[in-house]
Amino acid sequence: MFFVPRAGIHEKYGSWANKVLASIDRLGATEDISGLTSDQIRGRIAAQPTGEPACIIGGYALVPPFFRNNPIPKSADPDREIPTDAPFAVPPGAPDEDELAPVRPISRIPDGGDHSPTAFLKVLSFQYRVPTWRTPSGSFEEAAHEFAGAAGHVSAQLGGGTLDLSPPNTIDHPDPPPLIHQKGKIHILLHGANRSPDWAYLFGRKASDPPNAYPRALSARVLDVCDLRRCAVTFSSCYAAMLDTGESEAPARTEANQVALACLGHGSKFVVASTRSNWIDMAPPYNRLGPGLMGELWSRLAAGVPAARALAEAKQAFLASSMTAQPRNWAYVFKTLWQCQCYGHPDAVV
Amino acid sequence: MPTIDQILNLAGAAVPEHLRPAGRVVQRGGDPGVVAIRRAGAPGAAEEKADPQEEMARRLAARFGGSLDEDDPDAVDVEYPEATAAGIQSTTIVQLRRDANGALAVAGVFKRA
Numbered sequence: 001m002f003f004v005p006r007a008g009i010h011e012k013y014g015s016w017a018n019k020v021l022a023s024i025d026r027l028g029a030t031e032d033i034s035g036l037t038s039d040q041i042r043g044r045i046a047a048q049p050t051g052e053p054a055c056i057i058g059g060y061a062l063v064p065p066f067f068r069n070n071p072i073p074k075s076a077d078p079d080r081e082i083p084t085d086a087p088f089a090v091p092p093g094a095p096d097e098d099e100l101a102p103v104r105p106i107s108r109i110p111d112g113g114d115h116s117p118t119a120f121l122k123v124l125s126f127q128y129r130v131p132t133w134r135t136p137s138g139s140f141e142e143a144a145h146e147f148a149g150a151a152g153h154v155s156a157q158l159g160g161g162t163l164d165l166s167p168p169n170t171i172d173h174p175d176p177p178p179l180i181h182q183k184g185k186i187h188i189l190l191h192g193a194n195r196s197p198d199w200a201y202l203f204g205r206k207a208s209d210p211p212n213a214y215p216r217a218l219s220a221r222v223l224d225v226c227d228l229r230r231c232a233v234t235f236s237s238c239y240a241a242m243l244d245t246g247e248s249e250a251p252a253r254t255e256a257n258q259v260a261l262a263c264l265g266h267g268s269k270f271v272v273a274s275t276r277s278n279w280i281d282m283a284p285p286y287n288r289l290g291p292g293l294m295g296e297l298w299s300r301l302a303a304g305v306p307a308a309r310a311l312a313e314a315k316q317a318f319l320a321s322s323m324t325a326q327p328r329n330w331a332y333v334f335k336t337l338w339q340c341q342c343y344g345h346p347d348a349v350v
Numbered sequence: 351m352p353t354i355d356q357i358l359n360l361a362g363a364a365v366p367e368h369l370r371p372a373g374r375v376v377q378r379g380g381d382p383g384v385v386a387i388r389r390a391g392a393p394g395a396a397e398e399k400a401d402p403q404e405e406m407a408r409r410l411a412a413r414f415g416g417s418l419d420e421d422d423p424d425a426v427d428v429e430y431p432e433a434t435a436a437g438i439q440s441t442t443i444v445q446l447r448r449d450a451n452g453a454l455a456v457a458g459v460f461k462r463a
Contacts (some may be wrong), residue, residue, distance in 0.1 A: 071403045075374075076429050076441050077462065097406045147463065191463055193438050203438060207366045211433045238438075238463045282442070282459035283364070289460055320414055323407075327416040328425075329445075330407035332460065 001048050002027050002055045002109075003041060007034035008062040016117035023124035024057055027109075027345075038066060039092050046091035051104060053308045053346035054089060059110035059253075060243050068338050070276070071331035079194075079276040083244060084338040089312075100337045101315035105308030107270065107342040110243055112261055113252030119265060126229065126267045130345040133230040133269060135184040142166060142217065143189035146207040147236075150280050150291035151189045154236065157298035158185055166190060166204025166217035176218055180226045185301075185350060186268075187294070189280070190217050192238035192259075196250035200257035202237055220262040224255060229267030232301060232350045235259065236280065236290050240273035241341045260343055270307040270344030272297060278339070279332050288326070289336050293318045301350045308346030315340070352424060352454055361428035361444035364456045369430040369442060376427045422448045 004024055010017040024030065033041050041063070045054045056063050065083040074080065089102035109127055111120040139160035143151030148165055155163050164179070180186065190202035191214060200221065203214040235241070241260050243253050250257070255265040263271045278290035287295055296314035305313065315337050322333040352360075354375055362370040404418070411418050425447050432440040440462045447457035 069403070071401075075431075076443060078439055095409075096402070097410050100406075100410075144463070146461070189463065191438050191440070198438065211368055214438055236463065277439075278463045279460045280463045282461050283456065288458065290463065319410070323410045324414040324416055326458070327407065327411035327414070327418055329458075330411070330418065331403075334403065334407070 001045075001052060002030045002057055003033045003045065003063075004030045004057045005034055005062045006032045008058065012062065012115060013117045013120075016121075020117055020120060020124070023121055023128070026128050027055075027124070030057075033063070038064065038088070042088055042090065042092050045088055045104070045106075048104075053105040053107065053306070055106070055308070055346045056085065056088065056108040058108075059113060061113060062111065063108075065275075071334050077277060077335070079335075082335060082338045083242075083275045085341055086338055100334060101319040102312060103316070105306070105312045105342075105346055107308040107344060107346040109345070110261065110264070110343055112254040112258075113243070113245070114254050116254070119255060123264050126264070127345050130269045130348045135230055135232060135269070135350050136182045138183040139185040139187075140164075140180045140183040141187045142169065144191055144203065144205040144217075146205050146282070147189045147280050149282065149284065149286045150236070151187070153281075153286040153291050154187055154189070154294045154298060157295040157302065158187055159302050160185060160187070167206050167209070167215055169204065169217060171201075171216040171219060171222060176222050177226050180223070180228070182227055182229070182231065184231055186228075186231055186233040187236070187298070188218065188234070188240070188259075189236040189291070192235075192240055192277075194239045194242060194246050194248075194277070196245075196248040196257065199239060199242070199248070199253075200259075202240075202259065218259070220255060220257050220259050223259055223262040223266065226266055228263055231263075231268045232307070232348070233260075233263045233268045233271045234294060234297065235271070235273035236278055236294050238274065238277040241271070241275045241339075241343065243275070264344060268344065269348035270342055272307070272311055272340065272342050274336075274339040275341060276335070276339045279336065288322070288329070289332055292322070293336055293340060304349055306346060307344065307348040308342045311340065311342045357426055357428065357446060357454075360454060361426075361446055361456065364444045364459050365430050365442050369432060372432075373428050373430050376429060424448055424454055
């Protein structure tokens with residue numbers, strides 16, 4: 001079921017609204033959530049058959065996320081609030097901890113923060129085709145050099161091939177688009193930023209390099225020229241799913257400055273990424289926190305589990321293993337779970 | 351009880367050299383002579399009041415057969431804040447725990463991406 005803020009779409013897109021809504025209606029069964037509060041939307045989703053995926057249509061201006069306080073102390077993690085869609089998948093009144101790993105699969109198909117109907121129509125036209133699309137062969141995996149271990153853990157689950165590291169790779173060399181075009185499975189573990197203009201870029205880093213040495217490795221603009229139709233994309237980077245503008249004075253997140261939107265705008269079936277900073281395991285076996293969750297996800301995606309369900313199951317497995325092995329790391333575990341989102345068609349398969 | 355210098359030397363070996371001067375010890379609180387700010391891996395000492403999120407964690411730990419109560423009084427986290435580079439703020443955390451032989455050792459290293 002696709003949950004659609006029809007009134008908000010009319011208000012945002014004006015004369016284009018009917019065309020946008022027609023494209024949304026092509027996706028499948030819809031339910032109008034105009035004028036509903038977030039908890040009321042939760043109630044509507046909870047009324048759906050058990051286990052049926054729910055997909056929210058629109059970015060944060062149309063359907064605001066929930067926010068949860070970051071349990072990690074500010075000295076270690078300056079992110080104070082975590083935008084999350086996870087509570088939408090949990091009925092109102094359920095135990096708070098259920099939203100860390102909801103049983104119901106949930107995703108969002110976001111539009112950009114600007115008022116471009118053509119950009120959203122393009123995304124919707126791709127998303128309409130997702131259920132019938134075969135995933136191309138091949139993979140593209142790139143990580144900051146210092147995150148090679150964690151990226152290798154994810155790569156083993158993804159069943160990928162070569163892992164590119166930055167440095168030596170940069171945004172200029174080798175030229176990224178030919179490496180990324182039509183690669184069916186994509187995973188990125190580069191550094192991300194939460195302020196304009198750096199939030200449009202992803203950065204490499206070698207641990208032994210001088211401080212402040214973060215070469216640009218990818219960007220929304222680079223992804224903007226890549227053919228990502230039918231591709232599955234995940235990011236273990238910081239802020240790759242961040243749709244809000246945070247503390248920046250920049251007006252909006254769009255395909256031009258937001259990597260997940262750029263991927264969806266160029267045909268990716270789905271994008272799984274985090275709305276805030278991700279914690280990366282730097283020591284063997286590299287299977288905790290961010291990379292741990294991503295490894296659980298890819299093992300399910302590679303087995304053909306649909307994207308939103310794969311993320312739901314991955315979160316459940318990750319929560320169980322984390323709270324069993326290292327319960328005292330709960331603050332980091334909670335943040336990892338809350339902030340990880342699925343954007344795109346919930347039934348997309350790799 | 352390990353000294354601050356012992357803790358910093360042990361944790362410092364797990365991070366790049368340029369980070370080591372900035373290391374700050376976070377230890378399960380109350381011990382004299384230690385820069386104690388908060389329990390390892392837990393909210394600040396100033397936040398010792400009942401925390402709904404911590405209560406969630408306790409319920410979940412119990413669900414999976416564990417506990418949040420620290421059975422290792424020497425468990426420490428050491429934070430290494432890293433100089434920002436235009437929009438990137440990165441902190442490395444080194445976790446020290448007693449291993450099976452009773453020696454304090456690096457049990458985990460995490461970094462913000």
